[in-house]
């Protein structure tokens with residue numbers, strides 16, 4: 001784990017672009033503090049000179065100066081606040097954008113191992129913690145720090161011996177902070193992890209509310225969440241105990257400062273080695289020291305929390321992305337062939353693909369079939385670079401796919417996968433996600449190609465309406481049609497359709513597939529399907545079982561073979577078999 005100083009050093013990289021504005025802010029803050037700290041010194045002059053020497057002019061002259069410093073302070077304060085808000089908003093914007101841009105470029109393997117809740121917690125809650133620290137704690141920490149330096153300087157100027165006496169308190173304060181804060185940091189880290197887990201739990205449960213209702217598991221769910229909240233409360237309470245203990249001792253130690261000042265200072269005034277004006281001014285400064293020190297102690301604890309948030313954010317940023325870093329190459333020319341040579345792949349310890357050897361030639365249409373869990377979608381993920389072969393190679397025109405730039409590669413193919421992604425937006429906008437520069441008319445056109453609605457009126461009424469979260473206002477078949485429409489908007493050399501029409505009625509499916517396979521829009525197509533009726537569109541079928549190719553060939557050859565393929569489709573086969581034989 002990174003040390004706190006390295007974490008802050010890394011964070012200061014985000015502050016660097018605004019260094020000029022920060023320098024100006026610091027100047028405003030120093031000037032504002034100087035103006036705020038001047039009053040007790042003027043008070044000393046009033047007591048020791050204007051009053052003792054009975055100089056009315058001097059009295060009112062100094063009072064006017066004090067008034068001017070008040071005005072100066074207010075103006076500087078407003079300017080500093082504005083500047084601070086400007087800087088912190090920009091820094092946060094940079095941090096959030098950098099995080100988002102990084103996360104969306106992380107390899108798929110990263111997302112398979114992480115819980116969604118943990119990711120959202122880091123990208124939202126932890127960034128908000130940094131936001132709170134930036135908009136409050138950090139500025140106060142710096143401001144209080146400047147005040148303390150100013151106060152110490154003025155106290156030394158006034159009476160250095162008295163200042164040295166109150167300094168005895170500070171090593172004790174330092175020891176208290178050192179003793180308590182590592183424990184606070186550990187507890188904070190645990191709280192954050194638990195909060196992420198709870199967020200993940202809530203996200204999962206609310207997004208599957210339908211199943212809670214169907215299985216009537218309200219009480220079970222309530223108990224599950226209650227147990228998690230109880231553990232969080234226990235952890236939070238132990239954190240509060242340590243924090244309040246640390247604060248209590250610090251506050252007690254700081255409260256000793258005015259007592260020592262009055263005791264020693266009063267003695268020195270009685271002994272005639274110090275003026276009353278100096279004692280009053282010093283006492284005011286010593287009292288003023290109490291608040292910023294107390295604030296700094298609390299803010300320090302808050303900044304420890306922030307450093308935990310930052311370390312969780314940086315942990316994400318440290319995960320290597322899968323995109324261009326100058327080491328990847330771009331594929332020259334069109335895709336001529338994709339060869340999978342002895343490819344194997346495992347999820348954790350479980351081997352999912354075994355010694356897969358096949359060459360997809362450009363211009364041909366293929367299907368991959370096999371029983372559930374046989375490894376078909378894993379092959380798609382390997383072709384998308386979402387999975388990386390454990391052994392063997394995937395070669396595109398002889399180039400290792402792993403060496404080809406991810407962004408460049410993804411421009412060459414369109415993948416219509418099993419899990420579609422629909423946003424709470426209009427149908428047109430959802431379809432346009434496939435090709436962001438497509439016009440509304442193009443999007444509307446493909447919605448008709450995939451027969452999204454039954455009649456003309458429905459297109460008119462619904463195409464611009466919101467579809468709800470994850471397309472909740474659409475039927476299962478309509479969602480799949482929209483997803484296919486989105487793919488149809490693109491024009492790429494290779495199209496992969498992974499079980500994308502299981503909920504679409506056979507008649508519509510046939511029309512849509514005819515268009516896809518016969519329009520010539522996609523040169524090479526790989527179709528994954530459990531429906532025999534869709535296989536008539538392809539020229540070659542690969543039959544997989546337990547991660548291996550067990551048969552491949554044309555549909556009629558495979559049917560005649562009476563092997564794996566035949567058994568797999570036996571129940572759907574007889575009417576179709578008549579057509580192909």
Ligand SMILES: Nc1ncnc2c1ncn2[C@@H]1O[C@H](COP(=O)(O)OP(=O)(O)OP(=O)(O)O)[C@@H](O)[C@H]1O
Pocket residue numbers: 112347348350352370371372373374375376377378379499
């Ligand atoms: N993220 C994962 N972690 C662990 N195992 C996984 C993961 N994803 C898939 N698997 C396993 O890999 C195997 C192959 O899954 P895959 O999705 O490729 O099968 P499939 O042939 O596409 O199945 P289906 O026809 O049901 O879609 C399955 O046994 C599955 O349990």
